[in-house]
Every structure is written in C-alpha cells, then in structure tokens.
Amino acid sequence: MFLRSIVTVQFLFLFVSVIAQSSHKPEIDSLIKNIPAQMRSNEAVAVKMIDQLGGLSAREKHLHGITQAAFFRCWLTYRNGSADAAIRSIDSALANINAIETDSSLANFYILKGQCYVKKTQFNFAQLAFKRALSIAEQKNDVALRTSTMISIGWAYMEDGKPKEAIGFFETVLKANPAESYPNRALLLCNIAACYNTMGNFTTASTYASRGIALARSQGAMGDLANGLNILAHSFYQQGNTEKAIALLKEASMYRQKIADPSMLASDYLELANLYLKNNQPALAIEWSTKAKDSSLQHSNALKVLAAYELLANAYEVEKDAASSLEFYKKILHLKDSLSDEKYNQSMASMQVEFEAQKKQSENLELKKENLESKLRNASQQRWMILLGSGIVLFLFTGVYLQQRTKNSYRAKIIQQQLLEQKRRARDIMAAEENERSRIAADLHDGVCQTLAVASMQLRNISAEGSPISSVDDLINQAGKDIRDISHKITPELLLKEGLAKAIQRSIANLNVGENKDMFSFIYYEEVPLEDNILSLVIYRCFQELTTNIVKHADAKKAVVQLGIYTDEIQLMAEDDGKGFSNELMQTGLGLQNIRRRISLFSGTLTIDSITQKGTTITISFKDWKNKIFYDAS
Incomplete structure (x- = not known):
C-alpha cells in the first residue's frame, strides 16, 4: 500500500513538462497550461475547463487544443475508471483525431497507455507502448519527452517488483536534470525511497524520502509532500518507530484533504488504523478505520470499503466486542458477494425497472378501462357500439399483426438458413483447399523427394567410380530440400500436432x-x-x-x-x-x-x-x- 501511494499523482507530472506548444490562441494556451494544476487540486473545475478547451479548440480548428482536451479526458478516465476504459479512450483518440501524429502530445498517449498496461500487470505490452513513446521522442529530438518516458519505464519496473532496475532509470533522469528547480525532482526522490523500502534498505529510503519532502515543501507541491510523508512513515515503522510513523501519516492525510484526493486519503486512514491495531490500540484503530469507511462509501470506492470493514472486524475482535466484530464480518461477506455478482445485480435491477414500468403501464390501462366502462354505463347503446367496433378493430389488428409476424419469422428463418448454408459451403471449400494442399504436400514428399533421393544415391555411386558429376548431385539435393520446404509450407503439420x-x-x-x-x-x-x-x-x-x-x-x-x-x-x-x-x-x-x-x-x-x-x-x-x-x- 505504501508503494502504490505514489502512483495516482505521478502521471500528471509526466506530461506537464512536455505540454507547452506555441500557439496563436492565448486563451487555448492558458487553458492547456492551467488544467493540470486543477486536475491535481479540484477535479470538478478541471472538467469544466477541459470542456471549454475542447469546444474552443473545435471552433478554432486548433489541433493541439483538440489533442490536449482528448488526452486530459483519457487521463481522468484512467484515474477514476478502469485501465481498459482508458485504453479504449486512448485508441479512439489516436484513430479519430486527424493529423494527431504531427502533434507534440502524441507520445503522451502512448505513455499513458503503457501506464494502463502496468495497472493491468501486462508489462510486456506496457514496454511496447513506452518504446513507441521513446521512438517518437528521439524522432523529434525532444529531451523532456524522453525524460518523461524514462520515468514511466522506471515506475513500470517498480510495479513489476524490480526496484533495482527502477532506481537505475530514476537516477539517470536525476543526473540529466541536476537543477533543484526540476519539476519532477521531488517525485523521483520519493520513488527511489519507495524502491529502497521494497528492498529492505530503510535507512537509505529515509534519506531519499526526507530530501523529497524538503523539496516538495519548498515548491508547495502538496501531492508529492503527502507521498513522501507516507513513504517515510513506512521506513520509520519498519525501523521500529511506530509513533513517528503515525505522526507522519496524520500529516500526510492533512495534505490529502487539502488537495481533495479521496482515494489516497482513505489509504492513509487505513494505514493509520493498521498501525494502531498492530500497536495494540484497537480503539484508535476503530476511529481511523471508520473515517476510511465513511470516506470510501461517500466516493463509492468498494475496495477501500472492504479493507475498512476487515480492519474494523479485527479491531472489534481485539476489543472483545464479538457482536460488532460479527456485524462487520457479515458486511464483508455481503460486500464480497455484491462485488462478485455485480453483473447479476445490474441485470436484476434492469429487470426490476422493466417490471415496474410494465406494472405502471398495466395500472394505467386498468384505470382507462374503468373510466371507459363508467362512461359506457351512462349510454347503453353507445357502449355496445363502441365495444363492437373495438372488437372488430382488435380482431383485424390481431390478424394483420399475426400474419406480419409469421411472414417476418419465416423470412428471418430463410435468411438464417441461407447464411448458414453459405458459411457451410465456404468452410467446405476451405477444408477442400487444405485437403488438396495436404495431398500435394504428401505427393511431393513421398513421390518426387524419394525419386530424387534414389537418383542422388545412384549418382554418388557413379561419382565414386571417378565420373565428375558431383555438381549434379548437389543440384538434386538442393531440389529435394526445396521440395521439402514447399511441402511443409503447404501443410503446416506442426499446427495440427x-x-x-x-x-x-x-x-x-x-x-x-x-x-x-x-x-x-x-x-x-x-x-x-x-x-x-x-x-x-x-x-x-x-x-x-x-x-x-x-x-x-x-x-x-x-x-x-x-x-x-x-x-x-x-x-x-x-x-x-x-x-x-x-x-x-x-x-x-x-x-x-x-x-x-x-x-x-x-x-x-x-x-x-x-x-x-x-x-x-x-x-x-x-x-x-x-x-x-x-x-x-x-
């Protein structure tokens, strides 16, 4: 949990340094410059600014503005949704924005796509995306873009459980950008500290985390500051200083509240509760677990709610409050069932809505029927004429409807049979092609190849008697080899076996x-x-x-x-x-x-x-x- 605390805000840094592009539209440039800061501090404001950027850029046909608006939306999808949804948004932007390959933001899409694959733990695909971004950076000779991509690759190694390789990439970026004013310096120092924590070198981790915290304070980067405090707390806890770790986590949660980062705030609360529980302070563990639960419920974060329930169940068990502990164990089981049956629940909800709609419709029809009958009772002759007319109309309508339905059903069945027949014929043709290929391959291998082999043996016997025909033998051997190759290509036996x-x-x-x-x-x-x-x-x-x-x-x-x-x-x-x-x-x-x-x-x-x-x-x-x-x- 400590390692992943640096993930959420990291992506925003990766494109801030490569986001600027000259433009004749100052308002568009201003939006592009200011949206990242709002995305880190006030997402609601950021969403409005992104919509404004997209609309203005579309009216002005401003390619870079259109591209950046699409990228910001992809990034928000990644942060708030699933990695698969973000990948679909990225692929849609790459496919549908005209001339996107000429825009300076192109590589950012591949960097974010790589981050999505890291989130899915598909590191091979992540490396392919990062390599594409590096290739674009090298083609454009863009040092800042290359640096951002290297940070992403380092983070991928960190997530893949390879902290040494990750440290190598982070140190390379720091050496290439030695200035204290480098925007990503605090982030990189905290990343290195997290890697050393993973390796069990908590003293070195504390040193790097302290440097990152100091730099983040001086720059007013509250997101990096909160991450650094979280990582340093982990180092102190592993070194036996639980009180210091708790104090640092409380300070980190304070900054999370300021930048309105509910997901990471809940993580800090859960870590505090876990430390209090390990320190045999169940009452405080219950207090902080409850905060995490309330925050996660408010923002519909089911996984964090589940973690809070588990801590609360354990804490109440230590408090010897069996009733409360049992209550939260029941909630855990219920929540796990609801998560595993989410699709089923959605289907049931849809069916319930449909049932209610039909029920309402039936009630309306019943009410209309009662009103009609009330009116008809006042005029007997009119009632019978209406009933007779309605019956005739209904009979005719039903007859026409049934006839049309029968015709449509018959047509659909005929079309389906025709399609199946076409596909069956195509399949038979394909199978016949492959059978013919197999027959030709067998004939080549068992017939011509064997004949050439016998001819080669006879020629070698003649050659042994002194006749200069070795070159003919070589040609026949080469012909046999070529025919075997053709035979194997025609019928891929390895595929079938x-x-x-x-x-x-x-x-x-x-x-x-x-x-x-x-x-x-x-x-x-x-x-x-x-x-x-x-x-x-x-x-x-x-x-x-x-x-x-x-x-x-x-x-x-x-x-x-x-x-x-x-x-x-x-x-x-x-x-x-x-x-x-x-x-x-x-x-x-x-x-x-x-x-x-x-x-x-x-x-x-x-x-x-x-x-x-x-x-x-x-x-x-x-x-x-x-x-x-x-x-x-x-």
Missing part, C-alpha cells in the same frame, strides 16, 4: 535467419485454449500473409507479431517500422483481400494503421469467438 502458437514460433524462427536475422519477435498470451483447427488454420494463413508482406514490401528493420487468445476475443497483431503504404494499397492489395476473404467466414475484422516512413500496424480480431456458431460442426 502442437497448436497455433508452436507453429507461429517455428515460422518466426525460420524467418529470423539469413538477411532477416533477429528481425521478428513474437509475444503470445493465452487465457483459454484454441481447439478449433479450422479457425487456427485461418489465423495461421493470415500470419503467413502478413509476415510475407513485411519481408517483401515493408523494408523494415524490426517487426513484432502478437497473438492473444482471450475468453471474449482472439487478436493477431503485426507491427513493423518499415516504410508503410498508401490508402489505395490498403483497399486493392491482393494479400489483404485474401485475409479479408478468410476471416469473413468467422466474422473477423481487419484494422490497418499505416504512416508513410513510420511503420504499419495491422490487427485481426475475432470478437466473442467462443459464443458464435460459424459453421455446422456436424
């Missing part, structure tokens, strides 16, 4: 020889196994098409292939640093048309992101692949 990932790994290894040595790298993540051989084959053929295009046309130095098999999605991504290609080739390229044709059977999507002379990223996705019926399995 050991699965998609092994087949791609073997192909990557074969690609990384000769002129393409170490060009390709492969990242693989599997949540669930892929047991559909046809779908595996389609993905493998797409992989072959993508890597062939990279080798033949991209003029790339490095390329990364990523395969992720998740419960709700399969994603194949190929990214290179080559010369890119035009929009026309995206639509007319034969290889891409082949890919689109293959994946259409499985409702797959193809996304292309190519920038001339800067590289290409192609993503193939199969959404909800486990729940879709692509063809008749029978």
Whole structure:
C-alpha cells in the first residue's frame, strides 16, 4: 500500500513538462497550461475547463487544443475508471483525431497507455507502448519527452517488483536534470525511497524520502509532500518507530484533504488504523478505520470499503466486542458477494425497472378501462357500439399483426438458413483447399523427394567410380530440400500436432535467419485454449500473409507479431517500422483481400494503421469467438 501511494499523482507530472506548444490562441494556451494544476487540486473545475478547451479548440480548428482536451479526458478516465476504459479512450483518440501524429502530445498517449498496461500487470505490452513513446521522442529530438518516458519505464519496473532496475532509470533522469528547480525532482526522490523500502534498505529510503519532502515543501507541491510523508512513515515503522510513523501519516492525510484526493486519503486512514491495531490500540484503530469507511462509501470506492470493514472486524475482535466484530464480518461477506455478482445485480435491477414500468403501464390501462366502462354505463347503446367496433378493430389488428409476424419469422428463418448454408459451403471449400494442399504436400514428399533421393544415391555411386558429376548431385539435393520446404509450407503439420502458437514460433524462427536475422519477435498470451483447427488454420494463413508482406514490401528493420487468445476475443497483431503504404494499397492489395476473404467466414475484422516512413500496424480480431456458431460442426 505504501508503494502504490505514489502512483495516482505521478502521471500528471509526466506530461506537464512536455505540454507547452506555441500557439496563436492565448486563451487555448492558458487553458492547456492551467488544467493540470486543477486536475491535481479540484477535479470538478478541471472538467469544466477541459470542456471549454475542447469546444474552443473545435471552433478554432486548433489541433493541439483538440489533442490536449482528448488526452486530459483519457487521463481522468484512467484515474477514476478502469485501465481498459482508458485504453479504449486512448485508441479512439489516436484513430479519430486527424493529423494527431504531427502533434507534440502524441507520445503522451502512448505513455499513458503503457501506464494502463502496468495497472493491468501486462508489462510486456506496457514496454511496447513506452518504446513507441521513446521512438517518437528521439524522432523529434525532444529531451523532456524522453525524460518523461524514462520515468514511466522506471515506475513500470517498480510495479513489476524490480526496484533495482527502477532506481537505475530514476537516477539517470536525476543526473540529466541536476537543477533543484526540476519539476519532477521531488517525485523521483520519493520513488527511489519507495524502491529502497521494497528492498529492505530503510535507512537509505529515509534519506531519499526526507530530501523529497524538503523539496516538495519548498515548491508547495502538496501531492508529492503527502507521498513522501507516507513513504517515510513506512521506513520509520519498519525501523521500529511506530509513533513517528503515525505522526507522519496524520500529516500526510492533512495534505490529502487539502488537495481533495479521496482515494489516497482513505489509504492513509487505513494505514493509520493498521498501525494502531498492530500497536495494540484497537480503539484508535476503530476511529481511523471508520473515517476510511465513511470516506470510501461517500466516493463509492468498494475496495477501500472492504479493507475498512476487515480492519474494523479485527479491531472489534481485539476489543472483545464479538457482536460488532460479527456485524462487520457479515458486511464483508455481503460486500464480497455484491462485488462478485455485480453483473447479476445490474441485470436484476434492469429487470426490476422493466417490471415496474410494465406494472405502471398495466395500472394505467386498468384505470382507462374503468373510466371507459363508467362512461359506457351512462349510454347503453353507445357502449355496445363502441365495444363492437373495438372488437372488430382488435380482431383485424390481431390478424394483420399475426400474419406480419409469421411472414417476418419465416423470412428471418430463410435468411438464417441461407447464411448458414453459405458459411457451410465456404468452410467446405476451405477444408477442400487444405485437403488438396495436404495431398500435394504428401505427393511431393513421398513421390518426387524419394525419386530424387534414389537418383542422388545412384549418382554418388557413379561419382565414386571417378565420373565428375558431383555438381549434379548437389543440384538434386538442393531440389529435394526445396521440395521439402514447399511441402511443409503447404501443410503446416506442426499446427495440427502442437497448436497455433508452436507453429507461429517455428515460422518466426525460420524467418529470423539469413538477411532477416533477429528481425521478428513474437509475444503470445493465452487465457483459454484454441481447439478449433479450422479457425487456427485461418489465423495461421493470415500470419503467413502478413509476415510475407513485411519481408517483401515493408523494408523494415524490426517487426513484432502478437497473438492473444482471450475468453471474449482472439487478436493477431503485426507491427513493423518499415516504410508503410498508401490508402489505395490498403483497399486493392491482393494479400489483404485474401485475409479479408478468410476471416469473413468467422466474422473477423481487419484494422490497418499505416504512416508513410513510420511503420504499419495491422490487427485481426475475432470478437466473442467462443459464443458464435460459424459453421455446422456436424
């Protein structure tokens, strides 16, 4: 908990130093400059300023203002929402803001995307995002941007449990920015202190934390000051000075209140309660746990509420108040159930709302019926005519409705059968293609290769008698090797025997020889196994098409292939640093048309992101692949 106390405010520092850009619009520049400070102190004001910045920039067609407004919103989504939601916001901005690749804030999106992957503990993807940001910084020769990216990489190592590597990055940034006025200096000193705490070197941690606290006080940076006090409290506690640790945590919570940081304030309260409980002071532990509980309930932070409940249950148990302890244990179980059943609860709530609406509608209809009957009782003749007319209308309406519904149902069934038949035929055609490939491969391997082998043996016998025909033997051997290679490419036996990932790994290894040595790298993540051989084959053929295009046309130095098999999605991504290609080739390229044709059977999507002379990223996705019926399995 002490280590994570520095995380929330860190991201804001990472882009403050690279945020400025010259403009002919002073009001836009002023908003861009002042929003970060408000985001750290008063989020409500910051949100209004971001909306103002977005609207003004859109009217003025000011690219940097539009980009910065989008980035601020992504950052708030990260701080207040989930990492996945923030990643979706980032990807949307990168895809939809015209000419964003020319803006100075482009790298900030990749830095924040890396931070999102760190939050998800997907450090490989985080490093890819950070490398992209570093590449942009080096292309622009932007020292400040490169420094910000290195801070992010150091933080990623810190979160990954590698404090020594993190300290190396932080120290490098400090050496490159030795001035005491460097805005991120206090932050870096506190980060290093947190790393030394993790390593158990509490004396050194205290030294760095004290330096960071002093600098933060002089600069009036209350967020850094609160973090430094929190880290120093951890150092003192580990050295046996619990009273000093408690005093520092109280001071840290005071600054959290000033900058209105409810999440970290609750963390400070929980740490105070935990120290009091360990110090055998359950009454004070109950007091501070209650504060944490109230604050977390007010801001709907379920995880912090759960932690407060656990501390309160333990504290009341030490106080020998069994009834109160049992009450909070019940609340813990109830809250855990509610968290695990959140989707179920949402569905039930939706059904309850729908039920109430239908109930209200029924009551209204009943009331209308009673009013109608009251009126009809006053005029018997009018009542019977209305009833007769209503009955005829209802009968006609019902007949028309049932007829139309029957027609629609029949049409939908016919369309569905046609679609299934088309997909079944396409699947059969694909299977026939692969069977023919297998037959050709077997014929090449068992027929022509064996014949060439026998011919080679006979030629060697003749050569042994003194005839100069060794060169012919070499040519025949080379022909046999080429035919075996063709046979293996036509039918990937490794795919059928050991699965998609092994087949791609073997192909990557074969690609990384000769002129393409170490060009390709492969990242693989599997949540669930892929047991559909046809779908595996389609993905493998797409992989072959993508890597062939990279080798033949991209003029790339490095390329990364990523395969992720998740419960709700399969994603194949190929990214290179080559010369890119035009929009026309995206639509007319034969290889891409082949890919689109293959994946259409499985409702797959193809996304292309190519920038001339800067590289290409192609993503193939199969959404909800486990729940879709692509063809008749029978």
